Amino acid sequence: MVSEKNLKIIENVIHLFDSHIYRKKEILMDIDQVHRDLFYIKKGVVRIFYYDEKAQDHTHWISSDHSFIALFSSVLSGKAVPFGIEVIEDNSEIFRLPYRELLELKSNNPEIQQFMEDLFAESLITMGSRLMDLQIKTTDQRYNDFVAAHPDWLQRINLGYIAGYLGMTQQQLSKVRAQQK
Numbered sequence: 001m002v003s004e005k006n007l008k009i010i011e012n013v014i015h016l017f018d019s020h021i022y023r024k025k026e027i028l029m030d031i032d033q034v035h036r037d038l039f040y041i042k043k044g045v046v047r048i049f050y051y052d053e054k055a056q057d058h059t060h061w062i063s064s065d066h067s068f069i070a071l072f073s074s075v076l077s078g079k080a081v082p083f084g085i086e087v088i089e090d091n092s093e094i095f096r097l098p099y100r101e102l103l104e105l106k107s108n109n110p111e112i113q114q115f116m117e118d119l120f121a122e123s124l125i126t127m128g129s130r131l132m133d134l135q136i137k138t139t140d141q142r143y144n145d146f147v148a149a150h151p152d153w154l155q156r157i158n159l160g161y162i163a164g165y166l167g168m169t170q171q172q173l174s175k176v177r178a179q180q181k
Contacts, residue, residue, distance in 0.1 A: 007066065009115045010040060013105060019095045022087040028094070031084040035074035036099050038119075039085065041067055044092020045156055047165075050083045059164035061130075062088075062157065064150070072123055075099050089156055134167040142166045143176045 019042065022028070029035050031050065039046065046069050048061040060083060063069040074081040087094070106113045133142055146166055147154065153162065163173040 003118070006115050006118060009111050013112065014040065014042075014095055016101070016105075017095045017097050019093055022092045022094055024088060024090045026087045028085040028087065028096075029071070032080050032082055033074075033084075034078055034080050035071040035085075036078070038068055038070040038075065038097045038099060038102065040095040040097060041065060041069060042093040042095065044087065044094060045089035045153070046092065046094065047086055047088050047161055048083050049086055057164075059161040062153070062161065062165050064089075064153065064156070068119060068123075070123075072120065088158065088161060139166070139168050139172050139176050140179070142168070143173070143180070 017040075022044065028039060028046065029037070041063055043065050045062065045064045047059050047063075048069065048071065049057055049059055051057055061069070069085060071081050071083055071085070073079075074083075102112070102116060106116055133145065137145070143166060146162070159173060160170050163170045166173065168176070
């Protein structure tokens, strides 16, 4: 979720970018491609996914309303990554922000520069926390933290995607949910 300060900055420049209404299952970025865009999700839900060596689908990340999603390692390095970005909720309104255009805006606008620095820092901190949670917390703790942070996601997102996001199987998620009731 974007801070109030950064939401105002976004609202001031978002008109410069194209928005589109996407349907569930539409791919924003393909796997094994160079990703040079950031996406602002005005409304909807999007995930970062990948396939393992058995061609099983895994959810790496989920973002929803008023947040950004990007594959920053590819955006910054210019190298292909084994991840894709998929829309997982119908009627998602999403803005595509080409990184080059953001860099041009940043060079002329200190607010945009600060916003981008905040976005990258927040992304780094969030990913670090997520990695720590997956390594240290129990499945029960991860589920409880998830429900507290995103109570509406249980109604909006396929449980298989949630299980993957939480680093567990659907069976583990079902067991945790059953114990919670």
